[in-house]
Amino acid sequence: MTAPESDRPQIGLFVTCLVDLYRPNVGFAALKLLEDAGCDVTVPAAQTCCGQPAYNSGNRADTIDIARQVVDAFDGFDYVVAPSGSCAGMLKSHYPGLLADDPAYGARAAEMSGRVWELISFLTDVCGVTEVSAKCEGSAAYHDSCSGLRELKVKDQPRRLLASVEGLEVRELPTADTCCGFGGTFSVKYGDVSTEIVNRKAADIRETGADMVLAGDLGCLMNMAGKLKREGDRTKARHVAEVLAGMTDTPAIGEGS
């Protein structure tokens, strides 16, 4: 990257493949939130995916190649931020181990790990954001995505910011910390089991009576939205960044225009 002359923190946005392909709105919401928080954001062109499809299938060699590509692409930024606990967790917690034996990349992956953040916790814990200026009428249940919750300890941060959204009532989802059954390639390879798990999640969401279900990971959201839609449920699914950025004028996940 070419370093601009600025005191503002320089952020490399790791868009994540699902946001890039399925829901660009989340990526632009992330841009807005980061810039509003006083950051300069760049989106390196040499990014595709964090490598989890290969990693979780046991394909270590390709995972390592992809990890090197990410380390190269995000060299030099003050922070690497992703609108996903899962992908941020991959970069932060798994790359150092994957590249540990690599003389050229081992130290760089370990160094990058310290700069990697999940979007919402970055806003609160690094930028010190305590409230947002967004408006959103209705009620929302928040689901904790597993990797964000357990690998990165993202739990209170999104709830705190959501509490500042004008017009929004946040309802606690009783099983918020239970997996939705997505699990990446698991959701297709073990579709029956995955569907059974998300059945229960959908029932729990419905029980809250909330208008919306929010989460910080698009994979989980596509899974929950897909189940709710299949059942004809009207609960809308959105990424938490869309709500915090006030960018809810597009159709919700799985809804037509």
Next chain:
Amino acid sequence: MQPKSHAFKESARDAIANENLQTALGNLKEGFIAARANAAAGLKEFEQMRDEAREIKNHTLANLDYYLDQFEQKVTEQGGTVHWCATPEEARQTILDLCRQYDAKKVTKGKSMVSEEIAINDFLEANDIEPIETDLGEYIIQLAKEPPSHIIGPAVHKTKDEVADLFHEHHQKYGLNERLTEAEDLVAEARKVLRSKYFEADVGITGANFLVAETGTTTIVTNEGNGDLTQMLPDAHIVISAIDKVVPTLEDMATILRVLARSATGQEMSVYTTLSTGPKREGDLDGPRAFHVVLLDNGRSELLGTEKHDLLRCIRCGSCMNHCPVYHAVGGHAYGWVYPGPIGAALDPQMIGIEDAFHLPHASTFCGRCEEVCPMRIPLPKIMRHWREEAYAGEVTPARERRVLEAWAFVAKRPKLYRSLTGLGMRVMGLLGRRKGRFKRLPFARGWTKGRDLPAPEGRTFMAQYQAGRRR
């Protein structure tokens, strides 16, 4: 039991469609999670106790030969005998030989997962010795001729109604003709039937939660007291256990006990913690005349020093399965071998081979809750991932799946190619899905769309829009 893990997908489908099973699993989920959470919150040093417990086991495993030697020496000093068995076959034969030595016709049994590993019941029956399970859950599934579905609640997949039917069917021969339906009554009836068996048995077999090296003691924890009667009343007590159960001292055992029951059932302690040190001594009022410890390896020693070494810390509390979304959905039998849930997914491939157990480490969302609640802090997802890597490298992973992944990776490693392919693909999918916003059926994603809609992409990718200048 014969491994049926290769049929995981089919078994899982059947399990999901089984209403009785789903009712039983629903009860389990609610109960165990809340109980463990309360127990953990109720002991302020709980997290520290977990660290201490882990360190005790790490130290023991680093010096396993020393502590096993010491254990044998102490057992021998107390008048007992240790039998080393590398394989299930050896362990079965050793137990059969011992039973014959004591002219056993009937054998009572306390709960033991290692005895499931070696399938001792079938073997004894085939050799005209009647094994009688005395743990209520084990007794129920013995009547049902089923393997356990949970390592601490073997019959947790059964509803009360199913138990009522089983007892009604099997207890009439004792003149108990009424079909009882209340839990208390069912327990009382089982107790009545089992009571006489304790006195008729010639040999009692129990497992062991701990083998204490400094004293040569074996310890069991139970909630029913059946283990005490099983090991005290017959002529001979045979302990069937495995080499990873050893701990250096009684104090170490006490430390681990503090996290065991809390993690398992949410109790502070199990109702009975029973220590056996050698056979009956002069002046003892009770106890067996002979005391044998059959120690099984069955692949465990091969784990030492490998990336799966941490599995040997497991104390079989069942907390990982109590908190596992996959276990909650399919129950224990779908895993197709002795140890279900996350611990089974990580351990079974070692015992039955990754070819047979291929699905087990793959059928996990890696949600990480098992590791979060494991009292011994075993990194279960990490170990499952090692199995996936071994399966992939060893070409156990189906060739079709590997080809798809490698094609995807080829593209993912070439950002420009990736952009042009995904850009086009998403525009097409976006157009097709624009009106409804989702797909009900997609030929290449049937695993997904069978039970869920697939949300459609917005259309133009983020990168395409960003590169075209959009910033907000």
